[in-house]
Amino acid sequence: MPSHVLIVDDDPVQRRLLKGTCERSGLKVDLAEDGESAMSMIKRSAGGFDVVVLDLVMPGVGGIAVLEWMAENAPDIPVIVQTGQGGIETVVRAMRAGAHDFAVKPVSPERLLLAIGNAVRSSGGAKGGDTERAGGKRVGGFDDIVVASPAMDRILGLARRAAVSDIPVVLEGESGVGKELIAKAIQSESARRTKPYVTVNCGAIPENLVESILFGHEKGAFTGAVDSHMGKFAEADQGTLFLDEIGDLPTDVQVKLLRAVQDGEIETIGSRTKRKVDIRLISATHKDLIEEVKAGRFREDLYYRLNVFPIHVPPLRQRKEDIPELARHFTRRFAEATGRSPTLTLTADAMALLTAHDWPGNIRELENAVHRAVVLSETDRLTADLFPQVSDSCTSYRVSELADRDRVSAGQAARSEASRNEAQAPALQPEDGWIGSAYPAREAGPHTRQDASAVSAGEHPAVRGSDMAGALAAISPTGDVRPLADVEEELIRFALHFYRGQMSEVARRLGIGRSTLYRKLKDYQIDPGDPLRVAA
Numbered sequence: 001m002p003s004h005v006l007i008v009d010d011d012p013v014q015r016r017l018l019k020g021t022c023e024r025s026g027l028k029v030d031l032a033e034d035g036e037s038a039m040s041m042i043k044r045s046a047g048g049f050d051v052v053v054l055d056l057v058m059p060g061v062g063g064i065a066v067l068e069w070m071a072e073n074a075p076d077i078p079v080i081v082q083t084g085q086g087g088i089e090t091v092v093r094a095m096r097a098g099a100h101d102f103a104v105k106p107v108s109p110e111r112l113l114l115a116i117g118n119a120v121r122s123s124g125g126a127k128g129g130d131t132e133r134a135g136g137k138r139v140g141g142f143d144d145i146v147v148a149s150p151a152m153d154r155i156l157g158l159a160r161r162a163a164v165s166d167i168p169v170v171l172e173g174e175s176g177v178g179k180e181l182i183a184k185a186i187q188s189e190s191a192r193r194t195k196p197y198v199t200v201n202c203g204a205i206p207e208n209l210v211e212s213i214l215f216g217h218e219k220g221a222f223t224g225a226v227d228s229h230m231g232k233f234a235e236a237d238q239g240t241l242f243l244d245e246i247g248d249l250p251t252d253v254q255v256k257l258l259r260a261v262q263d264g265e266i267e268t269i270g271s272r273t274k275r276k277v278d279i280r281l282i283s284a285t286h287k288d289l290i291e292e293v294k295a296g297r298f299r300e301d302l303y304y305r306l307n308v309f310p311i312h313v314p315p316l317r318q319r320k321e322d323i324p325e326l327a328r329h330f331t332r333r334f335a336e337a338t339g340r341s342p343t344l345t346l347t348a349d350a351m352a353l354l355t356a357h358d359w360p361g362n363i364r365e366l367e368n369a370v371h372r373a374v375v376l377s378e379t380d381r382l383t384a385d386l387f388p389q390v391s392d393s394c395t396s397y398r399v400s401e402l403a404d405r406d407r408v409s410a411g412q413a414a415r416s417e418a419s420r421n422e423a424q425a426p427a428l429q430p431e432d433g434w435i436g437s438a439y440p441a442r443e444a445g446p447h448t449r450q451d452a453s454a455v456s457a458g459e460h461p462a463v464r465g466s467d468m469a470g471a472l473a474a475i476s477p478t479g480d481v482r483p484l485a486d487v488e489e490e491l492i493r494f495a496l497h498f499y500r501g502q503m504s505e506v507a508r509r510l511g512i513g514r515s516t517l518y519r520k521l522k523d524y525q526i527d528p529g530d531p532l533r534v535a536a
């Protein structure tokens with residue numbers, strides 16, 4: 001049975017386009033033009049949808065409200081939200097509200113189908129739609145590579161094409177982006193898959209041993225050569241040789257490598273004869289090889305020999321769509337490996353945190369962070385506090401953004417560094433508490449740290465210098481009591497920021513119903529996604 005998709009979008013053109021893409025891939029599609037009808041269709045279908053593709057900005061009930069409703073009423077249906085360009089804040093808000101994945105508008109057909117395929121697979125509700133990848137699973141093959149972004153999908157498309165020939169491939173990209181995984185996939189899907197696959201990390205071998213390790217040596221060829229050694233090229237004969245960190249190869253060894261690649265012959269140290277080898281070469285480097293050539297550290301002739309089919313693997317921060325899928329993948333993997341419950345899942349807050357992070361160590365860093373969290377978790381939920389390193393860096397991201405937005409001085413922003421142990425709390429600082437108006441409200445409560453020295457330039461005398469954390473200014477700059485509506489507006493904005501846009505929590509804490517909250521947002525023209533912004 002094909003997978004059943006509900007597309008929720010107020011734009012009829014967009015609805016038609018997305019529907020066409022899905023139907024051409026054999027999916028069954030229903031359409032909703034607003035949040036309200038989406039919720040009633042989901043209610044009526046009683047679990048009939050496998051996935052929902054949801055626009056966030058719609059008149060009436062918006063996407064975030066639908067997400068929140070689904071978190072309570074249809075938590076098993078994965079939701080893919082459509083977001084505007086570069087809106088990482090929106091993405092974070094949607095993930096926090098329980099979105100499974102996001103796609104940046106205009107959503108390309110490939111991205112949409114990938115996201116739907118992943119969502120259906122990970123919710124375990126695959127009914128065999130055409131978005132499922134064809135072909136049997138091969139260990140170490142492309143099926144082991146988690147992909148959700150179009151960028152990565154294109155890379156894997158290239159790698160698949162390279163796999164069917166013997167063309168030399170160079171994989172370039174930062175450390176931890178998955179170069180080795182792709183190299184292995186190319187090998188395991190190539191005609192040489194049953195032949196040897198030999199890997200060498202050129203950067204990890206002492207310089208004086210590189211030549212011997214690659215090409216081997218005869219007994220007695222040099223002091224200490226007590227036995228003959230075969231060498232990686234000979235080991236990989238008929239198969240594939242993966243040369244990792246090729247940019248670290250000493251220049252004299254580069255000459256020998258060039259000869260081996262050019263003539264298919266190797267010269268074992270101490271041997272008078274040459275040996276023919278038949279090798280498929282895959283190389284990888286975190287360096288920019290052309291820059292190495294320009295700097296004279298890498299031979300140009302070797303560069304052109306090796307770099308026949310270059311593949312650049314982008315860093316994770318440039319393909320954030322991959323983060324949720326990778327995080328879920330690692331959670332499942334480590335849950336299984338450590339004997340934890342297979343129902344171990346990441347909370348929406350944790351997912352939002354991971355998605356916002358820039359991952360300088362790329363997928364390896366994400367993998368390690370999830371591993372650590374799985375080991376530390378005591379329940380079957382991986383919460384944000386299990387990712388303290390990530391929380392810290394996200395705090396600085398948010399604070400610096402707020403500092404910019406509200407023109408808070410750099411000094412103030414620098415003071416705002418959250419402690420690791422407070423990572424589970426909403427990462428707010430005293431400066432965050434004020435809402436960009438003339439009345440800087442300090443927030444307090446168990447979630448935050450106090451900093452009495454942080455006094456904003458526009459702070460009212462009633463607040464300045466006193467321990468007024470958590471108070472809103474009651475007196476206006478003219479010395480009069482502020483209108484109730486002003487204070488209410490300020491409090492709502494603050495609460496939305498404090499609870500990171502979680503409507504149910506905000507309504508509960510303010511002691512009002514959700515519909516009242518929505519009405520007030522409308523009255524005060526507050527954007528729940530950007531509550532600190534004050535209308536000009």
Ligand SMILES: Nc1ncnc2c1ncn2[C@@H]1O[C@H](COP(=O)(O)OP(=O)(O)OP(=O)(O)O)[C@@H](O)[C@H]1O
Nearest residue numbers: 144145146174175176177178179180181286363364
């Ligand atoms: N798309 C992916 N899906 C699943 N796991 C991945 C993916 N990409 C990378 N990984 C995992 O992330 C880790 C780092 O990947 P890998 O070693 O291939 O990166 P690399 O670019 O070769 O790094 P380095 O340059 O440091 O050797 C590995 O454990 C790998 O299995």
